[in-house]
Amino acid sequence: MKPLSGFEFIAGCLALDFVDTLGERAGQGRERLEDENALAAWLGQAELAPGGVDFSANDLAIARSVREAIYRCTTSVIDGGALPADDVACLNLTASRMPLRPRLQDGVLVRVGDQPLNAAMSVLAEDALGLLVVPRRERLRRCPECAMVFEDTSRPGKRRWCSSASGCGNRAKVRAHRARRDTET
Ligand SMILES: [Zn+2]
Known part of the structure; x- marks a missing residue:
């Protein structure tokens, strides 16, 4: 089921779910982190930020740049190229910041950070670095x-x-089936 916000968590890990907030990369691209509220919503759904945190336009810009660094690093692995040094440096720096820490609050364990954006990005960067080895x-x-x-x-x-609700695997299979049928008749 697709949540109302349009965010999907189907990439197998949080760092790549984050990359997927810029969707439809085969075409024009579709920005789902349209503004600070969308960033807060995604981080909330990913359990990387508690509700009620206000993020700034600068936070949004940082989040998008971390996201694209993850994208470029992971695609260079897929394409067999060298990792972009600037992007690795960005992820190393981001991961070096204090990540989210647990806090027991009203009988519930929540994860919080004094600097909410840095703490959330630190968790994502750690996950991303793990993907590169x-x-x-x-x-x-x-x-x-x-x-x-x-x-x-x-x-x-x-x-x-991917396991997108748009059914990429099915679409490809239907096309292959049609192609086979057309060559047989
Ligand atoms: Zn797909």
């Missing part, structure tokens, strides 16, 4: 239909398509 880097995939980057967490590790 073995064994996880071998599980990075790009959907051939929609170009979404995901981590194949299936046991056999043979997943090709």
Whole structure:
């Protein structure tokens, strides 16, 4: 089910779910972090920020730049290229900041940070850095239909398509079936 906000958490890990907030990368791209409220909503759904935190326009700009650094690093792994040094430096710096820490509050464990944006980005950068080394880097995939980057967490590790509600795998299979039928008749 697609939540009302349009955010999907289907990339196999949070860092790539975050990358997917810029969707439809095979085409024009679709920015889902349209403003500070959208950023707060995504971080809330990802349990990386409690409700009621106000993020600034500068926070949004930082979040988007971290997101694109993750995107460029993971796609260079997929494409077999060298990691972009600037982006690795950005992720290293981001991951070095104090991450979210647990706090028991009214009988519930919440994760908070004194600097909410830095703390959330630190968690995402740590996840992203883990994707760039073995064994996880071998599980990075790009959907051939929609170009979404995901981590194949299936046991056999043979997943090709994203599991988007738009049904990339199905679309490709239907097309292949039609192509076969057309050559047979
Ligand atoms: Zn797809």
